[in-house]
Amino acid sequence: MNDKQQLAYKRVNADIIEELRRIVGENNVLATDEDMEPYTHDEVVGLRADPEVVVRVTSAQQVAEIFKLAQREHIPVTPRGAGYGLSGGAVPVIGGIVLSTEKMNRILEIDKENLMVTVEPGVITGDIHRAVEAEGLFYPPDPASLDSCSIGGNIAEGAGGPRAVKYGVTKHYVCGLEAVLPSGDIIRCGGKLVKNVTGYDLIQLLIGSEGTLAVVTKIILRLLPLPKVQVDLLVPFDDFQAAADTVSDIIAHRILPTALEFMEQDSILAAERLTGNKVPYDDAAAHLLIQLDGNRQEAVDADYEIVGDLCLKHGARDVLVAKDRPTRDRLWDARRKIIEALKHESPINHMEDVVVPRAEIPPLLRGMKDIARRHEVRIVCFGHAGDGNVHVNVLKDNIPQDRWEALVPAVTVEIYRLAISLGGMITGEHGVGATRRRYLPMALDETQIELMRRIRAVFDPNHILNPGKIFP
Ligand SMILES: Cc1cc2nc3c(=O)[nH]c(=O)nc-3n(C[C@H](O)[C@H](O)[C@H](O)COP(=O)(O)OP(=O)(O)OC[C@H]3O[C@@H](n4cnc5c(N)ncnc54)[C@H](O)[C@@H]3O)c2cc1C
Numbered sequence: 284m285n286d287k288q289q290l291a292y293k294r295v296n297a298d299i300i301e302e303l304r305r306i307v308g309e310n311n312v313l314a315t316d317e318d319m320e321p322y323t324h325d326e327v328v329g330l331r332a333d334p335e336v337v338v339r340v341t342s343a344q345q346v347a348e349i350f351k352l353a354q355r356e357h358i359p360v361t362p363r364g365a366g367y368g369l370s371g372g373a374v375p376v377i378g379g380i381v382l383s384t385e386k387m388n389r390i391l392e393i394d395k396e397n398l399m400v401t402v403e404p405g406v407i408t409g410d411i412h413r414a415v416e417a418e419g420l421f422y423p424p425d426p427a428s429l430d431s432c433s434i435g436g437n438i439a440e441g442a443g444g445p446r447a448v449k450y451g452v453t454k455h456y457v458c459g460l461e462a463v464l465p466s467g468d469i470i471r472c473g474g475k476l477v478k479n480v481t482g483y484d485l486i487q488l489l490i491g492s493e494g495t496l497a498v499v500t501k502i503i504l505r506l507l508p509l510p511k512v513q514v515d516l517l518v519p520f521d522d523f524q525a526a527a528d529t530v531s532d533i534i535a536h537r538i539l540p541t542a543l544e545f546m547e548q549d550s551i552l553a554a555e556r557l558t559g560n561k562v563p564y565d566d567a568a569a570h571l572l573i574q575l576d577g578n579r580q581e582a583v584d585a586d587y588e589i590v591g592d593l594c595l596k597h598g599a600r601d602v603l604v605a606k607d608r609p610t611r612d613r614l615w616d617a618r619r620k621i622i623e624a625l626k627h628e629s630p631i632n633h634m635e636d637v638v639v640p641r642a643e644i645p646p647l648l649r650g651m652k653d654i655a656r657r658h659e660v661r662i663v664c665f666g667h668a669g670d671g672n673v674h675v676n677v678l679k680d681n682i683p684q685d686r687w688e689a690l691v692p693a694v695t696v697e698i699y700r701l702a703i704s705l706g707g708m709i710t711g712e713h714g715v716g717a718t719r720r721r722y723l724p725m726a727l728d729e730t731q732i733e734l735m736r737r738i739r740a741v742f743d744p745n746h747i748l749n750p751g752k753i754f755p
Contacts, residue, residue: 292379293356295335303338303380306348311386313337322381325368326428326622327718328632332374334361334381341386343500346463349382350498353747354465361749362494364405364436367428369622369634370716372440372493376751382498384435390414391501398506399458399475404435404499408442411504421509423450426712427619435499441491443712445542445574445618448669450507452712454490459503462489464496465743475503488738493714494749496742510576512583513541515605517614518594519567523547523652526569527645529597530668533573534641536593538586542574543669544618545644550665550676553624554617562617563603571599571668572618621665622674629661629678633691637702638672638711650701651675658694672711699725715753723755 304312313319314336324331335358340346353360359379366373375381387403393415394400400415400422409429415422425444426432432442438460443452459473472485489497520526530543547569551562562570573590577583591602605611625632639647648664651673655662660682666674677694679687699709699722709719709726723732736754 291357292377293358294378295358295380299352299356299358300336302352303336303349306352307338307340307345311339311341313339319381321366322363322383323374325366325371325373327369327371327374327716328626328630328634330371330374330717332376333378334375335378337381337383339383339386343461343463343469346382346498346500347467347469349380350463350465350747351467353380354467354745357745357747359747359750360465362435362439362498364433364439365407365431367432368436368440368716369636369713370440370493370710371718372714372716372749372752373436374717376717384433384498384500387435387500388433393418393420394475395420397475398508400504400506401459402434402502402504404438404502405433408432408434408437415506416509419509420506422456422504422506424453424456427622434502434504438490438499438502439492439494440712440714443667443670443672445544445667447667447672448543449539449541449576454487456505457486457490457502458505459501460486460489460499461501462497462499465745465748469500470497473503477505491714493716493752495739495752496748498748511578512580513574513576513611514583514587515611515614516571516573516575516587516590516594517563517603517605518571518573519564519600520569520571520598521567521600522598523568524645524649525598526571527648527668529571529594529599530644531642532593532597533590534669536589538589540573540586540590540669541576542572542667544572544666545648545668545673546570546572546618546621546665547663549628549661549663550621550625551617553628553663554620557620557624557627558617560613560617562614564600567600572614618665625663625676625678629680631679631687633677633695634713635675635677635695635698636666636672636710636713637675637698637707638670639702639705639707641669641671643705643707644668644671644673647673647702647705647707651698654694654697654701658690658697660690660694662694667711670711671707695722696725717752720751720753721755723753
């Protein structure tokens with residue numbers, strides 16, 4: 284996208300708003316500053332941009348009509364799920380229409396014969412979990428934001444979550460998609476099919492495309508039988524590095540926990556202050572939160588004995604076992620609230636989401652400490668260490684604004700260099716969006732970026748869909 288193309292976008296005027304009202308109905312067009320305020324941002328600190336109009340769609344046909352209007356008038360369209368993204372993907376950085384799927388929030392069918400669920404994109408992910416679990420079924424991907432984010436946003440971001448260690452991420456569960464192309468054409472890919480190699484895999488191309496290729500309007504997800512037994516371990520360590528070493532040692536022992544989360548002390552203390560719930564051993568340097576599941580109690584117990592012994596071998600202070608639901612929920616509540624809690628601690632902060640091969644977690648975390656020391660800034664690490672994905676929070680605290688503005692890009696580049704030097708990538712699950720696009724050439728060579736640009740141009744030759752995202 285160059286400046287000329289950007290300037291060539293038309294502004295939304297009264298006639299266009301009238302036409303949008305005709306397409307989606309009076310109540311589903313928001314055009315006042317007050318009504319549109321919630322759509323000016325996602326969860327990225329400090330990134331805001333005003334939409335010119337917001338439309339809340341209820342069908343694929345409406346999306347198609349909006350695209351035809353946007354093509355005719357050359358107006359940018361930014362798709363939006365629940366607005367809980369962490370890379371600015373749903374923020375209308377170039378203005379235009381924000382297309383919200385929040386009203387497409389129906390679970391259409393739970394097919395118990397085929398082990399599939401069909402949903403609209405605006406369904407909150409946690410609602411899918413609860414609905415299928417009530418039928419003894421299991422949808423594993425569980426972003427920590429699961430009670431706020433939408434499944435359409437999960438698809439667009441290729442979302443992961445703690446259970447990715449054992450069960451993989453969103454892309455491993457999508458069997459069918461209906462999507463509307465920027466041309467207004469509606470495509471239906473795949474179906475209730477466990478296997479399908481008919482032509483290029485357009486489903487996997489759309490997953491993780493961050494709302495730049497099409498708007499997803501219906502989703503078929505594969506389900507598993509709900510595991511019968513689940514155990515959670517909370518393991519405090521006095522030595523930050525020992526906790527990091529334990530993560531790679533557990534994996535090296537060929538035990539695949541359901542989840543293997545790492546939480547530095549500052550993140551635990553912040554979560555305690557936010558929730559008012561005390562976490563055991565909150566004076567420890569770091570905690571691991573480990574979940575194991577299966578269908579036989581003895582098998583799960585055997586795994587947790589081995590994991591517990593490994594933790595103790597690495598110097599864990601204790602291995603606390605949570606077998607009942609309320610205790611487990613309390614532990615996970617603290618983990619899920621860390622991002623919000625760190626925002627309370629330091630309302631201005633900067634979050635990265637690097638991913639490295641799992642065995643490189645110890646040098647990655649050591650390197651983060653080194654970066655923090657050299658730049659004299661507080662860096663708090665937590666996240667999905669079991670799949671090599673660590674969230675790195677750089678906190679402003681009392682750093683003066685001018686020093687902070689120079690520090691963030693410098694620290695960001697060092698964090699990326701470190702991850703890449705360990706065989707990693709700059710984002711494991713939050714996406715490139717608006718916030719990381721200038722750094723894309725650090726991770727991908729020009730040939731790959733050019734190939735991706737050309738794919739995007741095939742879907743959207745006129746650059747109306749989510750401009751200002753992904754590409755530098
Ligand atoms: C506290 C917290 C914890 C988090 N934990 C995790 C985690 O564990 N794992 C993880 O992966 N992420 C996590 N996230 C990030 C975020 O929740 C995910 O990226 C989620 O997938 C965003 O969904 P959303 O509905 O909020 O999407 P939005 O923010 O609304 O949009 C995200 C992107 O998807 C596009 N989009 C949305 N709907 C559609 C659609 N129907 N068709 C096409 N494009 C669409 C948008 O254009 C945008 O580019 C966390 C965020 C927070 C705030």
